[in-house]
Amino acid sequence: MDRIEPAPTLLRGIGSNIAAHRRAAGVTQTDLAGRIGRSVQWVSAVEQGRRHADRLSDLLHIAAAVGCQVEDLIGRPVDTLAPGTRPRAQDVDAVRAVVLRSPMPALVGVPDQLPALEDVDARVSDAWRTWHGSSHAHSTLGAQLPQLLTDAMTVHHTAPDRRAGARVLAGAWQITRQWLHHIPDGELAWIAADRAMTAAREADDPHLIALGAWALSASYRRAGQQDEATRLCLAAADELRPRLDDSRPDTDLLAAYGMLHLAAAISAAQSDEDTRAWALHNVANGAARALGDRYHPWTMFGHGNVDIHGLAVNAELGRADDVVELSRRLNIDSVPSVERRTRVLIDTARGHVQRGEDEAAILVLLDAEEVSTDEVRDSGLVHELLRELLHRDRARARKHVQALARRIGLIAA
Structure with a gap:
């Protein structure tokens, strides 16, 4: 079979971005290697695409050394060189339009027939089942989320019980954030995470508040703010801890407590905090044992997910x-x-x-x-x-x- 020689710029990916920012900052490969504790050979190999910078801690150090943001290095501009590499652009645009209208209820509009709160709540649960159960969840949810989010906002604005409406809205923002985070569209995902937390606070629901912190921590990590992500998760876990002191704690709260520690463990590992990462993972493992065979329907927190995060911690390290x-x-x-x-x-x-x-x-x-x-x-x-x-x-x-x-x-x- 004949070899294919793809365009060098396409293969370099992150490496080409690193090289561009390094040159723009007037930093030599030797200087960069010294600043990040790597060899010149390693820097050269990454920039040439012969190996990838697989650890976020390396990217954080590189970004600091050349004066840019991590997202400047891990952006995906080279992907547009190949056809079809921006899937579901229309779906993202449709979600974006709803997100931009969301601060003003008048812009969302009120339909002739109001959606029932119970129906929208059930659709949020169905969306989470699709997310975890379908091999084509990105495509399927992309077509559903604009209307689901619109209906959740309508329920929130019109429901006699505003707290109940806020709970449904928080759930809709959460599944939207999850989808955007994986597409990925980091900026919109951050907005959705922030709106989910705002709705959870309005609902005064400790479970949703904890999940809001979990969602926000992912956006902090994507932005290279690992320490802030860890602090956010642990602060939210501290809010939950008093509610877990009785002999039979709420299973949703226990799962949220465990998931917050898993997220914090990943953030710590990305910051090269080996001991702290495993200590946090161990707390999550204890929560999973207390849950038994149960899994949380949104986060899928449970003993198997704890094992998966253990592998991820090793990967980040x-x-x-x-x-x-x-x-x-x-x-x-x-x-x-x-x-x-x-x-x-x-x-x-x-x-x-x-x-x-x-x-x-x-x-x-x-x-x-x-x-x-x-x-x-x-x-x-x-x-x-x-x-x-x-x-x-x-x-x-x-x-x-x-x-x-x-x-x-x-x-x-």
């Missing part, structure tokens, strides 16, 4: 050997979430790429694609892993790497 070893022991089929199962496979592929095991990496990515085409196609990490695999061009992996890169729009068909 750059421990490729531990990632691969743990992946062999995990029973991911026990976790009732397509998105969570796909994520652990992507992290496993990340470990194989770090170890130079290209054939194993692409086989795991193909497994992930089988679980959720949407998650693989929209993952920036998958794009970076494939760029590195394309650049290395190992013969035994080549056919499958090129085929997957075409399917997700990374190289032209």
